Amino acid sequence: MMSTVRPRRSVLYMPGANARALDKARSLPADGLILDLEDAVSPDSKDLARTQIAEALKTGGYGFREVVVRTNGLETPWGLDDIKVLAPLGPDAILLPKVEDAATILKAEALLNEAGAPATTTIWAMMETPLGILRAAEIAAASKRLTCFVMGTSDLTKDLHSRHTPLRLPMLTSLGITMLAARAYGLSILDGVYLDLKDEEGYRASCLQGVELGFDGKTLIHPNQVEGANEVFAPSxxxxxxxxxxxxxxxxxxxxxxxxxxxxxxxxxxxxxxxxxxxxxxxxxxxxxx
Known part of the structure; x- marks a missing residue:
């Protein structure tokens, strides 16, 4: 079980290839930042993004914000180098995309140790494929270094051939299974992103549903979403x-x-x-x- 309470109401994705965004993140009121090397970065920009995130970690200045690096998958041409270069710089966590088994967590743990990552750098896991959801308990139990599940509801919706709906009924089974696994093994768990930046009412309803389901907070795609998540996921x-x-x-x-x-x-x-x-x-x- 986690012994320290750390607010994770709002955790914002920031593209690693955008140096301006990495700098702006230092002034945003988000509880956490995910410096992204995966979906938000084109193949041609992977090396640049890794270098810029490394510089951002060395410079610091993120204050209370939890700084997490989402690497590329370990099976990609970039994933291993992402960990080798960035883990020794001591981000709060490494977020692994599309985790589908315990072996991936154990491999990442070994890579963190080999790279000289501090003990304070934990592992987060994206839960965003049908197989990953079905193995949620196995993944959650894999390592004490694993501390958080992050729902990847966009990829999951695609793989399920389902639709984004206001009540998210197609997603509830997956959310529930992953929530059960997270709580059974003492992990934090973050809800997936809300894609329609113009739909403020729908976004707030999604945050409220996340609270009702038991999520610790929500992952975000735009700074304008931070304030709403901070409000809804905080105790009244x-x-x-x-x-x-x-x-x-x-x-x-x-x-x-x-x-x-x-x-x-x-x-x-x-x-x-x-x-x-x-x-x-x-x-x-x-x-x-x-």
């Missing part, structure tokens, strides 16, 4: 106040030898207190960022 003031109230009430009940307590007519047990502590810890971590 009412949630925080209720959580603190039941934590205090349960502590007082325990001091009197009681295992349950009524708060405003609602029965409160250990399970409610555990969730309340998670909410308060997340709120405190967000507040600490200013």
């Amino acid at each position: 003031e009412a949630e925080i106040a209720w959580s603190r109230k039941i934590i205090d009430a349960f502590a007082a009940a325990e001091a009197e030898g009681k295992g349950v307590v009524l708060v405003d007519g609602k029965l409160i047990e250990n399970l409610h207190v555990d969730n309340a502590k998670r909410i308060v810890a997340l709120a405190d971590a967000i507040a600490a960022r200013g």
